[in-house]
Amino acid sequence: MKKVIVILGILVLSLNSCSSFIEEDNRSFAAAEEYFLTTAGFESLVNTNYSMLKDIYGGDPWLFEAGTDMYSEGRNMEPDGLSRYLNLNPTSQGVDQLYRTCYASIQQANKGLYYANLTAQSPNLSTRIGELKFLRANAYFLLVQTYGGVPIVLESINTAILAFDRNTAEEVYTQILKDLNEALPAVSTGAYTGRVNRRAVQNLLAKVYLTKGYESFGTSADFTTAASLADQVINGQQLNVSFDNVVRPGNEMNAETIFSVQFSAATNATGVATLGNAQGYYFGPYLGPAATGNPYPNRSYTLLPTVYALSLYEKGDRRWEGTFMTEIYSRYYAYYEVVDKTALKITDFYEPSWFTTADRAAWKTANASRYQNAATFRYHDWGTYSSSSNVSADYATIPVRKFDDPTAPYGTATNNRVSTRDFIISRLGETYLVAAEAYLKAGNTVNALARLNEVRRRAGGGTAGVIPVLTSIDINTILDERARELLGEYHRWFDLKRTGTLVTRTVLHNPKITNASVFNGLNGNLKILRPIPQTVLDLNRSTNYPQNPAY
Known part of the structure; x- marks a missing residue:
């Protein structure tokens, strides 16, 4: 394999050894190189690797969720290229987000692995090496799904080198x-505490093998x-x-969380x-001004x-009801603050798809006394509050509540990373669905149905x-179940891309994308992979780094 060297833009990110989230606590005031040779210094360096995940998953969701069958643009605009494909190109807004953050994470892992060979021996050293390899693999997995082949960088780089080749x-x-596979025997076999353990490695391996199989x-x-x-992850x-x-x-560290x-x-x-x-900012309607004391969250x-x-x-x-806030209270967060909600006044109700005319009349009769104001109460009939409805009015679409953070401060459109809830990357419900899909593709429909039906039982x-x-199963059955179980959990674009259904399902279900021709790229190639960011190509002096074929 050719030696590969990273671009200057990525290098600048990776050379900033102190994260904004977990500082490399150099209390000795010695040079960083000397500090990392100590047990405490190396532990601090590994902790910084975990903090790199916050930029990968904590920011904008466009590369994870935009331009799919599940979500479409509301009153505010998504990045046009990533959400509608027609104008998707290497300079499109948001295209570079995972390239930047994942390579910053990779270089931080490379730095940790470099010092692992030099630092003082400690009982946890081999475990930390395993954790670093997992974090590097996770970043590369996001990159290869998004952009295809990318440079494999395994060295800790501390000088600016501007040429690199693209691996397949x-x-x-x-x-x-x-x-x-090197991380698997090294990491902890204990319960999940926030650090990579054996179960987390097995879970990521399962997803990598599943995706590679396609x-x-x-x-x-x-x-x-x-x-x-x-x-093996499920383990009964x-x-x-x-x-x-x-x-x-506040319950993100429950018994089903695998990695977060x-x-x-x-x-x-x-x-x-x-x-x-x-995560809580993007999925749902505007519910009021971003001001301290407002009874509604800023979205x-x-x-x-x-x-x-x-x-x-x-x-x-x-x-x-676990995913959506179907009733809006006069104080939105009262849902989490009040155990007995029967006395709470409501301003809005969103009718589910299964309501009949009789169900609607019965609900209105039973709940009339709960209206905060009978004259202004809004009963949203089924079919009137999706992304394709009139979204110009406040409350017009149903709020997604599964990411609510009642303790978060108010943010703004440009400062929206306010949630302090853990971001769950993998949990057992999804693992059952990974198993179902893998068994289906392996030809074992009996086991595939059993795994999927356990999700439905819960x-x-x-x-x-x-x-x-x-009683029957195909890939669309699994994608439908993944949609119900995992709405908003930063999996959907990868699910559709992996299964080869991105074009058909997006055109079928996304009201902003009604023609498959928007996916047409150069020379008959489809815009499935994201383009390599133009900033990367501009800085690279290698002649062996082609753009993806559709761009």
């Missing part, structure tokens, strides 16, 4: 699997391996935490509107659920039959 996607997958260089054995690894554990508790604010990005009010103290995560009114996303939920599916409150058990 197959080579990147090989490196990812190498890092993860590639031209993948094999059927990849699906079999992915299924086996997912079952049923989904016994209620969905409402899985997404409850750790946020807290303490680590955000120096930038309360810029150092948290923005962007940008990524709104489509009719397809809303119509997936069936009567009895606890995920409907969705029905843990009672079999509350929502129907499925």
Whole structure:
């Protein structure tokens, strides 16, 4: 494999060894190189690697969720290229986000691995090396899914070198699997505490093998391996935490969390509107001005659920009310503050898809006394509050509540990273669905159905039959279930890209994309992979770094 060197722009990011979130605490005031040779210094360096995840997942969601079947533009505009594809090009807004943040993370991991060979021996050293390899593999996995083949950089670079070659996607997958398989025996086998453990490595390995299986260089054995690894993560554990508790604010470290990005009010103290995560900001309607004391959270009114996303939920599916705030109280956050909500006054109600005319009349009769003001109360009929509805009015679309943070300060459109909730990257509900997909692709529909139906059992409150058990399965069945279970959890674009359904499902369900021709790129190539950012190409002096074919 050719030696690969990173560009100056990435290098500048990676050379900033102090994160805004977890500082490399050099109390000795010695040179950093000397500090990292101590046990405390090396631990600080590894902690900084974890903090790099905050920039990868804490900011804008466009590369994860925009331009899919699940969400489309509301009153505020998404980046045009990433959300509608027609004008997608190497200079499009947001195209570089994962390239920048993932390479910064990779270089920080490389730095940690470099000092691991020099630092003082300690009982945790091999464990920390495993953690660093996992973090590097995670960054490369995001890159290869988004951009295809990218440079493999394994050295800790501290000088500006402006030429690098592009590795193939197959080579990147090989490196990812190498890092993860070396991490597996090294990391902790204990319960999840916020650090990478064996279960987290197995879970990422399962997703890597599953995704690789769809590639031209993948094999059927990849699906079999992915299924086996997912079952090792599951290890007989049923989904016994209620969905409402899985997404409850402050309960992110529940028994089903496999790996997450750790946020807290303490680590955000120096930038309360810029150092948290923005997951709660983007999914849902504007509910009031961004001002301290307002009874409603500040939201962007940008990524709104489509009719397809809303119509997936069936009567009895606890995920409907676990995902959406179906009743708006005069004080929005009273939902989390008041145990007995029967006396709370409501301003809005969003009708579910299964309501009949009789259900509507019965609800209005039973709840008339709860209206805060009968003259201004808004009853939103089914079909009137999706992203394709009239979104110019406040409250016009249903709020996504699963990312609410009642303790977060108010932010603004430009300072929206206010949530101090942990960002869950992987949890057991998704692992069951990874297993279902892997078994399906491996030809074992019996096991695929069993894994998927366990997710549905929990969705029905843990009672079999509350929502129907499925008796047949295909990739669309799995994508529908992933949509119900994982709405807004930064998986959707990768799901559609992986399964080869990005064009068909987006055109079918996204009201802003009605023609597949928007995906047409240069020379008959489709805009599936994101373009390599133009800033990367401009700084690179190598002649062996081609742009992706569609651009």
